[in-house]
Amino acid sequence: MQRLFGGLVLAALLAAAGAAQAGWLAELGKASKTAGHAAPLSARLSKTQVLAASAGLGAGVVYVDVHGSRLFMELGDAAGHALASSTDDVADLVARVQPKGSAAPRRFVLSRESAANLGPNMKQLLGQGEVFVVEPTTGPLRVLGQVVSGRTSYFKQIYPGLLTPAESHIPTEVAQALAQSVKRERMQVAAMFAPSDVDSLRLMASAAGDRLLSADALVESALAHTLERMRGGVLVVVGHVEDTAFVLRGAGGETIRTLRFSELEDLAGASDVRIISAGCSSYCGGATAGFARQVTDVQMAEAIKGAFDADTTGALLGAFGKHEALLVDQAALEGFAKSRQLHLARLHLGSTAVKSGSLAVRLYAAARSPGRLLSIWEAMGPTYLLGAAASLVMFRTSRAAFLRSFPQLPTPELPQNHVRYIAARVGRILLYVALAPFFALAAAVFILLGGWAGREAFQAWLWRCIRHPATGLMEGLAFAALAAATILLYACAFALLFFPGAFMTVWIFGQQGTVLFWPLLVACVLYWILAVFAGVKTHKALSVRLSRRSALRASKRMMST
Structure with a gap:
């Protein structure tokens, strides 16, 4: 009964492995703002x-x-x-x-x-x-x-101040990027203004407080270090934009420093930093976005204050659309998955033309890849949890197998010094917790293949492979050789019992209608009964119960030859 119950439990655990692997962390990284039922672009919601x-x-x-x-x-x-x-x-x-x-x-x-x-x-x-x-x-x-350029158009409000056409589709990548959380303590503002722009710097300092970085923090020699210190955070860069770069100009109009969007975003991607680029410009270039009227540094300061109240990236972008909403068109939405750059188009409110000095805003959010530990856990987590459940089911045999190679403390083999004793004990516990679930899961497969009696010896062999790799390898080779020989013997026995009976059965059913049919049929039934009995006896005779001692003897014989 114990064997049957244990086998059923382990079979259920293994049957659940596929489902657990398929569904594990499937929802990790989904936008917290997502609602409803995900559907592909071509599918219409019911x-x-x-x-x-x-x-x-x-x-x-x-x-x-x-x-x-x-x-x-x-x-x-x-x-x-x-x-x-x-x-x-x-x-x-x-x-x-x-x-x-x-x-x-x-x-x-x-x-x-x-x-x-x-x-x-x-x-x-x-x-x-x-x-x-x-x-x-x-x-x-x-x-x-x-009312856009004299006619009424309809838009969906993703966030206050951030719109998209009513008929546009918002891809999952954009929804996740906009819904990504923003923490005030992980947010910095960089003011790309020359020292002569005293009023602008004062307004930025008033809006950002101690979260304000000077332009010196973004010079070539310090940019990578600045972004590395902000890993996982948000950097809002404000300043004067020309074409596709921030440009600092002195009082005489000379260029002091140029910071291209591509330069900033390449380094930000390596540091997992989200970049919000915003600035007054006469030509918005690749960061097309803006208002229909002149943007002042006062409005920029108000946007910065609103950005610090935002709890998501989308709300942060919306803060720059407080006075006049920013628009994300379908082309920008579709291009985000590849470029990770969300370009905002101009929203021509009313019938006025867009003036020079509009606001250029764009979001750069590199595709977030899980950390190395998280990737390992995603790959091995379901297997580990199933193995942990299996190790609980067979805890006594699992622990006994472990103690064969790593005996109870203290032993003459282990240190008597207190510090070393504690370190060795902690190391044993961590080793068992780390590997026992995987060994138990392997033993579960071994049990389902008919190895119930040898489950402890099988796990003990796995632990010996950790403690004594050479010995464990030789035992494994010996076991593989014995298993191959056993399978071959089973195949031969099966052929000797099955094929004659099969030919005899076919021949007998070909004799239907003759006087000999029924006596031959009775003889055929008796043959199959005897064949089953002989098969059981053969199974008992050929069963190889591989214990540690027999495997070690086999490995020594192989080494001696």
Whole structure:
């Protein structure tokens, strides 16, 4: 009974290994802001997924869908209650689906595809309440209407001050980067201003306080050291931008220092530092982003103050869109996964043209690779935990096998000095904790292959391979030779018993309808009974129970030959 129970438990542990390996840490590094059900870009969210992702918006949510020229609405908590209408009278459809006398705020939720197909009815829907587009990677995002270059366009608000077109798709990489946490104590601000820019430096110092770095910290000789000290943090660099670089100019207009975005971001990637580049520019170059009116250093200081209140990278970027929102277009979103640079496009609010002196903002966030220890744990963690469970099931045999090679303290082989004694004892414990689960899991496989009686000897051999590698290797070779011989003998015995019986059975069934068929059939049944009996006896005769002593003798014989 004990053998049966142990075998069943170990079989269950091994059966769970595949599932544990597939699901282990699968969610590690996902954006904390992600809601709803992840789906590929080509997959459209179903009504159930949209409503499930919108649960945090409260009761009274209305699901909206578009099919051709028909607009459908359904109250989220009214299962099976759907209404359809022509798209000419949104207000009438809203009145019909909303409960009479309801004081709950109207919130409409729809998929990205429905938002793209809604057309001019988006304006009518916004007039009836708040509209949210549900993204697979971020959950519901509020829709805002903005007058851009004289016409109304609709955007999803990822964070206050940070918008993207309503029909755009937000990739998982962007959602994770924007949702990555920001800690005030891990954030620094570098002011790329010349010493003659006294007013700008004073405003930056007032906004950043002791988190402000001078331009000297970003010179070539100190840049790598500065970023290395900030490993895992966020660096906000502000200053004057020309083309794709920060440029410091003296009072006479001469260039004092140039810091290219590529130079800064290459070093930041090596140090796992996120970079927010922001600055007044006459030409935004590769960091296209900005406002429709002149940006002052006062506004920049306000943005820095807001950045210190941000708890995520997205909220930090949104702080620079306080006066006029920044826009992330589809091209920037799609390019982020490859370049790790999020370029923000200009949002032309109103009918005015963008003036020189706009704000250039861009995010650089290197792909975060797990640390070496975390990578090792991801690869071996499930196996270790399953092995730990197996070692608990067979703790007595596992411990006994360990003590064969590493006997109890004190022994003549171990130090008598107190410090060395403690060190040796701690070392033994750590060695057992580190390797016993893996050895127990190997023993579990050995048991399932029929080695229940030799489970302790098998684990003892594994420990001897650690303590005495040469002896363990020779024992392993001896065991492999004996196992190969045993398998060969089993194969021969099987062939001698099975093939004659198989040919005889086929021949007998070919005699159907003759007088000899039934006597021959009885003889065939008796043969198979005797064959099974002989097989059991052969198994007992050929079973090799490899103990430590027999393996050692075999290895010595091999060494002597």
